[in-house]
Amino acid sequence: MAIKMTPPKEIIKRALSEDRLKLLEHEAFELAKYYEIPVPEVYLVRTPKEAYDLADSVGYPIALKIVSPDIIHKSDVGGVKLHLNSREEVARAVNEMLKTVSLRAPNARIIGVIMYQEARQGIEVIVGGLRDSVFGAAVMFGLGGVFVEVFKDVSFRIAPLSFNDALEMISEIQSKQVLEGYRGQKPVDKKAIADILVKTSKLMLENDEIESIDLNPVMAYDNGAMVVDVRVILRKVPH
Amino acid sequence: MSTSLEKLFNPASVAIVGATPKEGKVGRAILENFINRFRGRIYPVNPSYSEILGLKCYKSITELPETPDLVVIAIPAPGVPAVLREAAARGVPAAIVISGGFRETGTPEGERLERELEEISRTYGIRIVGPNCIGIYDNWSGVDTYFVSKMKRPPRGYVGFISQSGAFAAALMDWMAYHNLGVSRAISYGNKVDVDDVDLLEYLGEDDKTRVILIYIEGLKPGRGRVFIEVAKKVIKKKPILVYKAGKTSRGSLAAASHTAAMAGEYGVYKAAFKQAGVIEVESFDEMMDAVRIFLHQPLMRGNRVYILTDAGGIGVMLTDALTSIGLEVPRTPSDLREELRKILPPHCIVENPIDLTGDTDDERYMRVLDILVEKPYVDAIVVVALPQVPGIKGTFVDHLVKLKKTYEKPIVALTIGSEASLEVAKRLEENNVTVFESPERLAKALKALYTYSTIKTHGD
Numbered sequence: 001m002a003i004k005m006t007p008p009k010e011i012i013k014r015a016l017s018e019d020r021l022k023l024l025e026h027e028a029f030e031l032a033k034y035y036e037i038p039v040p041e042v043y044l045v046r047t048p049k050e051a052y053d054l055a056d057s058v059g060y061p062i063a064l065k066i067v068s069p070d071i072i073h074k075s076d077v078g079g080v081k082l083h084l085n086s087r088e089e090v091a092r093a094v095n096e097m098l099k100t101v102s103l104r105a106p107n108a109r110i111i112g113v114i115m116y117q118e119a120r121q122g123i124e125v126i127v128g129g130l131r132d133s134v135f136g137a138a139v140m141f142g143l144g145g146v147f148v149e150v151f152k153d154v155s156f157r158i159a160p161l162s163f164n165d166a167l168e169m170i171s172e173i174q175s176k177q178v179l180e181g182y183r184g185q186k187p188v189d190k191k192a193i194a195d196i197l198v199k200t201s202k203l204m205l206e207n208d209e210i211e212s213i214d215l216n217p218v219m220a221y222d223n224g225a226m227v228v229d230v231r232v233i234l235r236k237v238p239h
Numbered sequence: 240m241s242t243s244l245e246k247l248f249n250p251a252s253v254a255i256v257g258a259t260p261k262e263g264k265v266g267r268a269i270l271e272n273f274i275n276r277f278r279g280r281i282y283p284v285n286p287s288y289s290e291i292l293g294l295k296c297y298k299s300i301t302e303l304p305e306t307p308d309l310v311v312i313a314i315p316a317p318g319v320p321a322v323l324r325e326a327a328a329r330g331v332p333a334a335i336v337i338s339g340g341f342r343e344t345g346t347p348e349g350e351r352l353e354r355e356l357e358e359i360s361r362t363y364g365i366r367i368v369g370p371n372c373i374g375i376y377d378n379w380s381g382v383d384t385y386f387v388s389k390m391k392r393p394p395r396g397y398v399g400f401i402s403q404s405g406a407f408a409a410a411l412m413d414w415m416a417y418h419n420l421g422v423s424r425a426i427s428y429g430n431k432v433d434v435d436d437v438d439l440l441e442y443l444g445e446d447d448k449t450r451v452i453l454i455y456i457e458g459l460k461p462g463r464g465r466v467f468i469e470v471a472k473k474v475i476k477k478k479p480i481l482v483y484k485a486g487k488t489s490r491g492s493l494a495a496a497s498h499t500a501a502m503a504g505e506y507g508v509y510k511a512a513f514k515q516a517g518v519i520e521v522e523s524f525d526e527m528m529d530a531v532r533i534f535l536h537q538p539l540m541r542g543n544r545v546y547i548l549t550d551a552g553g554i555g556v557m558l559t560d561a562l563t564s565i566g567l568e569v570p571r572t573p574s575d576l577r578e579e580l581r582k583i584l585p586p587h588c589i590v591e592n593p594i595d596l597t598g599d600t601d602d603e604r605y606m607r608v609l610d611i612l613v614e615k616p617y618v619d620a621i622v623v624v625a626l627p628q629v630p631g632i633k634g635t636f637v638d639h640l641v642k643l644k645k646t647y648e649k650p651i652v653a654l655t656i657g658s659e660a661s662l663e664v665a666k667r668l669e670e671n672n673v674t675v676f677e678s679p680e681r682l683a684k685a686l687k688a689l690y691t692y693s694t695i696k697t698h699g700d
Contacts, residue, residue, distance in 0.1 A: 129509075132508045133461045133462070134458065134459045134460070134461055134462065134463060134464040134508070134509075135464030135465060135468075135508055135509075135512050136462075136465055138508050140507075152509065152679065155507075155511070156507045156508050156510065156511035157511050157515060158464065158465070158468065158508070158511055158515055159510050165515070169511075201244060231251065
């Protein structure tokens with residue numbers, strides 16, 4: 001079944017009531033989707049049969065990820081499968097994943113498996129939201145991979161930010177040339193990224209319980225952008 | 240809100256609790272400061288004396304003949320809350336607590352004492368600077384709790400300084416005194432139990448005697464960031480704010496939580512906040528003081544086009560590199576100007592920007608070119624390189640330069656490198672508000688700060 005729109009407040013309330021400070025994958029995607037951040041259509045399945053029936057409508061290639069509040073490193077327990085190109089492959093992969101995970105993490109609670117169409121490769125960027133003890137909600141922008149890991153080439157703004165603030169923070173990073181198109185590539189759609197930054201700022205401001213959010217990576221294309229992974233960490237807000 | 244700070248800076252009367260005749264004591268130094276400069280009524284308070292330095296001494300705040308506007312407290316920490324409560328209950332509106340021994344000790348006792356001060360401030364509304372600070376040096380009212388006797392006092396002037404570090408505040412005052420830079424008010428707030436950076440920024444923002452605000456900051460109080468941005472945005476419509484952020488390394492405690500939080504550290508967020516607030520961030524002591532000098536004495540820049548007038552080709556090139564690499568423009572001389580210059584200069588002079596009068600120049604050449612440059616609307620700033628080592632320079636161009644600086648609303652700065660003759664030129668220029676630099680790179684950075692503020696201010700208007 002496709003994930004229906006649950007209001008963010010409910011998602012967060014449910015997670016906190018279950019003592020979870022990290023949202024489950026499908027919850028995190030749902031939250032992003034609510035704010036019209038471009039994310040793939042994500043489906044939660046529980047059996048190979050369900051996956052088989054849905055696969056054609058999801059579209060290929062398909063990615064699968066195990067959903068469990070107890071598993072942090074999914075790929076270590078066989079909880080990630082990528083580049084699946086038919087419904088037979090998808091069904092087999094789900095079957096195998098459920099078996100392997102229950103073997104390697106016997107005590108983990110398994111909610112199911114999420115499946116979604118893989119985003120095509122673009123320039124990888126990262127968008128983040130955080131809560132600073134002094135300034136409150138803030139957003140971050142950087143290029144993915146080595147640029148963020150090694151060079152820490154990122155820029156910040158305190159929320160709320162305007163569309164122009166967002167464009168400015170994109171042009172503020174040192175390695176911005178990469179976004180301008182090199183080796184014959186077209187420049188990326190900065191407006192699409194700016195739009196995600198503004199929406200992330202809104203999401204942070206409207207949900208005080210969110211400690212941080214990582215949209216990492218976001219594939220930036222010459223036309224549009226697509227978020228590949230969403231991670232949301234909550235905090236307990238004192239009353 | 241900021242008017243509630245007025246009594247800290249402009250009290251009609253002050254009580255000094257912990258005043259003492261003993262040489263070398265904080266209470267003595269502060270009392271002497273007030274006797275020297277303060278024109279209001281001074282009440283030493285100390286139960287052990289009936290008179291100190293010729294002033295009648297009182298046993299307690301309660302015993303004072305009037306309710307003072309300001310109480311300065313310099314006694315050991317355990318006694319502070321009682322005195323403060325007594326003052327607050329009597330209706331004293333403001334206090335400076337010099338004493339240390341509070342939260343900064345990291346002890347439960349220190350923590351408890353500080354919470355007590357906080358509670359007194361909240362209950363009675365008394366505004367408190369401190370504890371654990373050197374307090375306020377106000378050059379206009381004579382409020383001076385800087386107990387560092389060996390610190391030279393800078394002349395009265397227009398730089399307002401807010402410092403999280405007391406020692407740095409004192410050192411900077413000393414340095415500014417030596418360099419004859421005028422100060423309006425300098426505040427070091429210590430543990431900021433009540434009055435913090437944001438309150439002080441707001442106060443100095445509305446203060447007519449402060450034209451440039453300088454802030455040394457390690458960290459704002461939790462939750463005060465947004466107010467800081469709001470207040471700063473208002474203040475920069477009137478005057479520039481320069482800020483030096485100390486403690487730039489990232490905060491380890493957040494590292495694990497998430498990628499974004501780990502990347503942020505503290506500094507990334509501060510840097511963004513400064514930018515959003517329109518505050519000019521300076522990254523070194525040199526930059527800080529260069530920017531102060533340029534903001535004090537130069538009008539705003541209308542654009543980023545800089546013209547260089549030099550008698551040394553090499554310095555012209557260095558300046559061009561320095562200016563262009565930080566985003567200022569050294570444009571090519573337009574044809575009308577080129578022709579005008581050609582008419583008055585010998586053929587071997589270079590009329591392309593940097594305009595090079597060459598080593599055989601005299602004062603006359605400088606003056607004639609300057610007269611033309613100041614008139615041009617497309618010249619946003621003039622940098623005059625005046626190396627007095629060349630034989631033709633007698634120094635008469637200096638007076639001319641000063642005259643032009645006074646007449647025209649255009650930034651004119653100078654670069655001199657050398658020994659006595661050069662320093663002499665620099666001194667004459669500086670005394671007349673032509674900002675002088677020795678380093679092309681520092682000049683470029685200061686000019687860039689001026690330009691940045693100019694664009695912020697024009698956008699805001």
